[in-house]
Amino acid sequence: MTEVDHAQNDRKVIVRYRDVKKAFGDNVVLNDLNLNVHEGEKVALIGPSGSGKTTIIRMLMTLEEPTEGTIEVDGEMLWHKEVNGKLEPADEKHLRKVRGKIGMVFQQYNLFPHMSIIRNCTEAPIHVLGLSKEEATERAKQMLEKVGLSDKVDMYPSQLSGGQQQRVAIARSLVMQPKVLLFDEVTAALDPELVGEVLEVIKDIAAEGETTMMLITHEMDFARDVADRVLFLDNGLIAEHGTPHDVIENPTSDRLKSFLGRFNSSHA
Amino acid sequence: MFTNIDTFLPYILGGLSTTVQAFLFGAVLAYSIALVMGLARTSRLAIVRGFATVFVELFRGTSLLVQMFFFAYAFPSLMPFTVSAFVAGGLALGLNYGAYASEVVRGAVLAVPKGQTEAAISLNMSKFQTMRRVILPQAVRLMLPGLGNNAIELLKGTSLVYFISLADMTFNANILRSSNTSLSAQVEIYTYLLLTYFVLALPLVFLTRWLEKRASKGVSTV
Numbered sequence: 305m306t307e308v309d310h311a312q313n314d315r316k317v318i319v320r321y322r323d324v325k326k327a328f329g330d331n332v333v334l335n336d337l338n339l340n341v342h343e344g345e346k347v348a349l350i351g352p353s354g355s356g357k358t359t360i361i362r363m364l365m366t367l368e369e370p371t372e373g374t375i376e377v378d379g380e381m382l383w384h385k386e387v388n389g390k391l392e393p394a395d396e397k398h399l400r401k402v403r404g405k406i407g408m409v410f411q412q413y414n415l416f417p418h419m420s421i422i423r424n425c426t427e428a429p430i431h432v433l434g435l436s437k438e439e440a441t442e443r444a445k446q447m448l449e450k451v452g453l454s455d456k457v458d459m460y461p462s463q464l465s466g467g468q469q470q471r472v473a474i475a476r477s478l479v480m481q482p483k484v485l486l487f488d489e490v491t492a493a494l495d496p497e498l499v500g501e502v503l504e505v506i507k508d509i510a511a512e513g514e515t516t517m518m519l520i521t522h523e524m525d526f527a528r529d530v531a532d533r534v535l536f537l538d539n540g541l542i543a544e545h546g547t548p549h550d551v552i553e554n555p556t557s558d559r560l561k562s563f564l565g566r567f568n569s570s571h572a
Numbered sequence: 573m574f575t576n577i578d579t580f581l582p583y584i585l586g587g588l589s590t591t592v593q594a595f596l597f598g599a600v601l602a603y604s605i606a607l608v609m610g611l612a613r614t615s616r617l618a619i620v621r622g623f624a625t626v627f628v629e630l631f632r633g634t635s636l637l638v639q640m641f642f643f644a645y646a647f648p649s650l651m652p653f654t655v656s657a658f659v660a661g662g663l664a665l666g667l668n669y670g671a672y673a674s675e676v677v678r679g680a681v682l683a684v685p686k687g688q689t690e691a692a693i694s695l696n697m698s699k700f701q702t703m704r705r706v707i708l709p710q711a712v713r714l715m716l717p718g719l720g721n722n723a724i725e726l727l728k729g730t731s732l733v734y735f736i737s738l739a740d741m742t743f744n745a746n747i748l749r750s751s752n753t754s755l756s757a758q759v760e761i762y763t764y765l766l767l768t769y770f771v772l773a774l775p776l777v778f779l780t781r782w783l784e785k786r787a788s789k790g791v792s793t794v
Contacts, residue, residue, distance in 0.1 A: 367690055396699065404696045414691035418709045427705060428695035473691075480695060 307338040308542050310345060310533050317376075318343045318516050319364065319484060324373035326359050334359050335540040337373070341484070346510050346517045348527035348548070351537035352563060357520050360537075361486040364518070365408045366399050377402050378483060404432075407482030411489045413469045415461040415476070421448070422457040425476045433480065440479070447475035451505045467498030471505050478509070485509075487519040499523070506530065524567045528552050536560050574760055576752075581764050583748055587741035591772070594661055594730040594740060601666025602673055602726060603719070609670065610677025611703070624674070631671035637732050639664040644736040661733035669726045676718035680711040713787040720780025724773050731769070741768060 309317075319341040326334040334356040341347055349357040362368040364375060366382065374391070375382040384391040385398045394402075416424050425444035429435045435443070448454050451471035453464075461469050470490055477485060487506065491499040503526045510517060510530045521527050527534055527548060534551040536544040536559075544551055544560050555561045612624035631639070643660035655663070684707050692702035734743035745765045749758060 365690075365694055367693060400696055400698065403693070406694075408690075408694040410687060410691065410694075412687050414685075414687040416688065416691070416706055416710075418713075428692075428697060431701055431705065432696050432698075477694065 307340060308535070308545050309340040310342055313342040313345060313532070315343045315345070317341065318345075318378055319518075320376040321360070322374045322376070324363070324370045324375060326356070326363065326368065327371045333540050337542070339535075339542065341516060341518065343483075344513055344516055345533065346519065346531045348531035348534045349518065349520045349537060350522070350524070350527060350534060350551075350563070351543075355537035356540040357535075357537045358488060361408070361488060361518055361520065364484070365406055365486055366403045377405055404480075405483040406486065407477035407480050407484070408486040408488065409470070409473050409477055409490050411492050413461070413466070413473045413493075415469055415473055417461050419460075420457070421453070421459055421461070421464070421472050424461070424472060425479050428476075429479050444475070444479050447478045448472070450478070450508070451475045452501075465498060466494045467501045470494065470502045474502075474505055474509070482515070484516040484518065487517065487521070489520050489522065491521070491523060522567070524552055524564065536563070538563075574763075576757065576760055577764070580748055580752075580757075580761055584741050584744050584761070584764055584768060587739050587744040588768075590658075590733070590738055590740040590743075591727075591730050594658070594665060594733050594738065595727050597658070597662030598665030598669060598726050598730065599723060601662065602668075602670035602722070605666060605670030606673030606677050606719070606722075609674035610681065613674065613678045614681050628671045628674055631667045632675075636664060636668045636729055637735060639668055640732060640736050657733075657736045657738050661730075661736055661738055665726060665729055665733075669722055669729065672725075673719055673722045676715050676722065677711070680714035680718070681707060683714050684710045713784070716780060716784045716787060720776060720783075723776045723780070727773055727776065728769060741765060 317340045319339075321337045321339040324334065324337040325332065333354070337356075337360065339360075349360065351357050359368060363370050364377070364382070370383060374384055380402050381391065381394070382399070382402045383394050385394045386392075416427070419427060422441065422444055425448065426437070426440040429440040429443060430437060433440075445454060445457065448457060451474055453468060453471055453475070456464060456468065456472075461472065464472065474490075490506070491502050494502065503523060506517075506519070507526075507530055509515065517530075519527070519530070531548050533545065534548050535542050536551055536555075536557075538559050544555065544557055551560070552564065555564055609624045609628055612620050613628070615621050615624075640661055643655060643663050644657055647660065648654040688706050688710065689702055692706045697705065730740060731742040733740050734746065737743070742765065745761050748761050752758075752761065
């Protein structure tokens with residue numbers, strides 16, 4: 305199986321999927337994935353539901369274990385650990401060490417409803433990173449300002465709109481300073497009029513350039529604006545990949561053309 | 573009717589401290605067991621889950637009264653040590669009601685949406701941190717109505733300690749009955765006893781309501 309890479313990108317590879325397969329029982333959702341993601345790169349994953357795109361990022365967040373193959377993050381195996389030159393399944397300690405470089409924003413926000421906005425953003429920095437309360441609060445306030453919510457710090461998630469909750473979730477993951485940030489259809493649960501404010505925030509963060517991003521989205525205009533590279537997933541395989549211009553503007557396969565056709569009709 | 577309140581009520585209340593002590597002993601044990609066994613039943617380790625399941629079904633599936641008899645009368649000949657009637661009663665209460673309450677704990681923990689655990693993983697929290705900081709605080713809110721109910725049941729269950737000769741309120745009421753055999757005296761004695769249990773249960777009702785209100789902070793404003 306050939307490796308899907310970004311030929312023009314000479315920055316180091318930060319995420320490397322090697323012969324990764326995922327099956328739930330007999331149902332194979334991902335087949336022989338070989339993918340490199342470079343540092344600072346923004347990769348958009350598009351495709352019909354059930355095509356395997358969510359599985360790709362959930363395995364990287366350690367929410368789903370690959371059936372076969374390996375995933376490397378920043379030069380280290382994620383699901384395996386090398387013991388005397390042999391690969392062994394990773395234990396909890398190893399998983400925690402490597403997954404600290406990854407962060408994720410979810411479709412359903414998944415804020416902690418029993419904590420105020422500021423505590424949502426400081427709980428992990430204090431107890432996982434070991435920051436002092438002052439440092440964590442300082443960092444959290446910066447991030448909440450970045451997503452335009454510095455006036456909401458003392459409120460609770462249920463008091464905010466869906467768009468605001470999702471922006472808090474983005475801030476919460478940014479406070480942890482992950483090297484790779486994953487976005488799982490983060491606007492899919494939002495009312496249409498709230499989608500824009502969330503996408504703007506993500507575009508701003510992307511423009512800063514530092515953070516590597518993998519984004520699953522059904523917003524084609526957004527994918528075109530923000531991504532360096534677009535992957536079209538179909539039936540557990542990367543069916544087409546390239547720059548947004550190649551993939552979204554000039555699709556070659558019939559599958560991709562018909563997939564994109566569904567969006568064009570609604571955007572016309 | 574109700575002419576002997578001056579003598580009957582104080583006599584019944586002479587058992588109050590035994591009732592309250594049995595309740596407190598039982599409650600502390602029951603809630604500790606409920607937490608440990610309830611969490612054990614959600615464990616990913618089959619051996620832990622299996623042990624907890626056997627424990628819960630054993631103590632839930634047998635009679636509280638028989639358990640008290642067992643701890644008070646059978647236990648001493650099986651073990652190299654004896655236990656006082658009070659400890660036997662408290663043990664049976666704690667184990668029995670703990671087994672019931674552990675189901676409340678388990679149900680509440682499982683009812684917290686999976687996305688909460690996933691968010692905690694995405695923030696690299698350990699399993700312990702996830703349970704303590706994310707899952708349990710939300711689960712407690714869901715447990716409170718069930719656990720409050722359980723506490724009231726436990727209070728009423730303490731009346732069974734009279735069978736192992738502990739001088740609680742029910743024990744004293746039955747002594748009164750044996751020396752005051754008129755029908756009107758019987759009505760009087762058991763009316764006082766009923767009312768006393770009811771009054772004792774009231775603080776538990778209000779405590780549960782207060783805790784429920786407190787725990788819903790930030791959650792119920794939708």
